[in-house]
Amino acid sequence: MDLDKIAELFGVRVAETNDLDPEWNGMYLHHRRLILIRKGLDHWKHRTILAHELGHAYYRDEVHGDPRLEKRADQYASRLLISEDAYRAAEHLHGPHPGAIAHELGVTLDVVKTWCDIYSRILTR
Incomplete structure (x- = not known):
């Protein structure tokens, strides 16, 4: 599964950064159509986080940390991967x-x- 292609189809940019909260490895910013991923993650973790954040993009989530939205993004990622x-x-x-x-x-x-x-x-x- 080409996750970068899916991001492109969703109209979402993906960028790596060191500036995320230490508790998070990724974040989706709906108002900017941007997924941020922590730099330095191993391939599997990067792929998992990207798929999870694509779930937030798919559902157009604007809230961070809501357990229901996090579970839904996890489920989206597992079905995608x-x-x-x-x-x-x-x-x-x-x-x-x-x-x-x-x-x-x-x-x-x-x-x-x-x-x-x-x-x-x-x-x-």
């Missing part, structure tokens, strides 16, 4: 080990856990 087929293939290779699946898919463990939470709710309906 993991397809059902890719998850099945990784699980086939590694069994039900979330850390190994995350490594195989090139995402963080939190992304896998969020994806599994979404998928398990769909199966129980």
